[in-house]
Amino acid sequence: xxxxxVTTDWKGNMQFESNNPSGETLLMNAGPENGGVGEGLxxxxxxxxxxAGCSGxxxxxxxxxxxxxxxxxxxxxxxxxxxxxxxxxxxxxVVYHFYxxxxxxxxxxxxxxxxxxxxxxxxxxxxxxxxxxxxxxxHHA
Numbered sequence: 001x002x003x004x005x006v007t008t009d010w011k012g013n014m015q016f017e018s019n020n021p022s023g024e025t026l027l028m029n030a031g032p033e034n035g036g037v038g039e040g041l042x043x044x045x046x047x048x049x050x051x052a053g054c055s056g057x058x059x060x061x062x063x064x065x066x067x068x069x070x071x072x073x074x075x076x077x078x079x080x081x082x083x084x085x086x087x088x089x090x091x092x093x094v095v096y097h098f099y100x101x102x103x104x105x106x107x108x109x110x111x112x113x114x115x116x117x118x119x120x121x122x123x124x125x126x127x128x129x130x131x132x133x134x135x136x137x138x139h140h141a
């Protein structure tokens with residue numbers, strides 16, 4: 001079994017720094033409404049970034065393997081928090097945007113579906129606590 005370890009150090013006030021197995025670090029901080037100064041990333045938003053990053057890496061790999069012509073793509077994630085504490089994501093929407101002149105829509109849909117249904121572990125974790133809706137949009141240049 002593979003194990004990941006991350007160490008998170010308190011930097012004072014409402015700021016923390018976390019390392020990553022890659023050796024990189026990131027700052028987290030609460031917003032001013034919660035006693036922070038707004039420097040750094042918000043922990044819950046990082047979860048959405050992890051979801052998009054996990055699936056995005058899958059899709060990028062499949063684009064390369066399928067030799068698809070994609071000029072660019074981005075993933076937008078939007079989530080609704082519950083009203084009661086602990087506030088958690090309840091509904092999550094993941095929208096994949098593909099840009100290019102010769103987009104092979106069926107193959108790109110297959111790449112997204114493979115990520116969503118088979119490869120992306122973060123997506124599977126999200127499904128344990130939230131409803132996840134997927135949408136794909138094609139932008140032909």
